Amino acid sequence: MFEYQVTDIFFDLDHTLWDFEKNSSLTFAKILNENNVGVDLNGFLEVYSPINHQMWALYRENRVTKSELRYQRLRRTFDSLGHRIADETIDLLAHEYIEHLSSFNHLLPNTIEVLEYLRPKYRLHIITNGFQEVQSKKLRSSAINHYFDKIIDSETAGVKKPHPYIFELALEQAKVEPHKSLMVGDNLEADVLGAKAMGMQVIHYNSNLEAVHPECITIHDLIEIKTIL
Incomplete structure (x- = not known):
């Protein structure tokens, strides 16, 4: 794959x-x-x-x-x-x-099942364009913060996806080469094409019904990740 x-x-x-x-x-x-x-x-x-x-x-x-x-x-x-x-x-x-x-904590379908499936096999991280304090509260209130090793937000990075630096910072903090990393996100421009330009592998979680990019793996439910990884 x-x-x-x-x-x-x-x-x-x-x-x-x-x-x-x-x-x-x-x-x-x-x-x-x-x-x-x-x-x-x-x-x-x-x-x-x-x-x-x-x-x-x-x-x-x-x-x-x-x-x-x-x-x-x-x-x-x-x-x-x-x-x-x-x-x-x-x-x-x-x-x-x-x-x-951030006091509300609903997750998208199959989030926990997929994180439970992936966590024993891969190191998991977050790259978000949100604000540091708010995003940290979201992760805690929804009880998924413990799944992630590194959490990189645009406020701390000083730039927002798809700017190359936020991906560089994430890769540096995780100590991983781009080609050994995978980015999963809903925004085709900010998440998927931004990461792809850095040499990362990508999955477009098309929850916003965006146009499908022919060079990207596209899923419509997180559970599909279990058939890919």
Whole structure:
């Protein structure tokens, strides 16, 4: 299946292991209700989700800051919904969203089974574009932190996937050559093609229904990894 023997597997976190959409929905249900923000949750999420993806794309390209990301994704959502809301309330919601997000711990299907299967055979690591404090809390609250040897986040690295340096840093910390490593992630550009450009082997976990890349192994359920490795 792979050209070289794999010794180390690097996973993305959000949308790959940690069920970002579900946990985010539960977080918004909590903070919108507690702050008496009168919007329909499903309608809010339908508008928010693509805006959030757009803002993260800008953040990966260093076109917005962390604070701009957190404010603008909410401001643009409420503006699109035609819902008047004060900046002070948006700032409060942005703060509470980050505070409570990692308290929810739903994982994507078959995460634990696959990690249990892989852990005795490979060294496992995380490379994530999230913020250090938040991502660490997610790993702890979902009780999967013990599976991973190295956890590399973009905030600590100073660059975001697909920048080569974050992969270089991960490989250096894990003390593994690129061709002996495997990257598993949901984002074709940031995770898969970014790692592939570094000489790493790759699996695209296509949980976002992106276009299939002809030169990448594609799966639609984590359990498929058991038939590959």
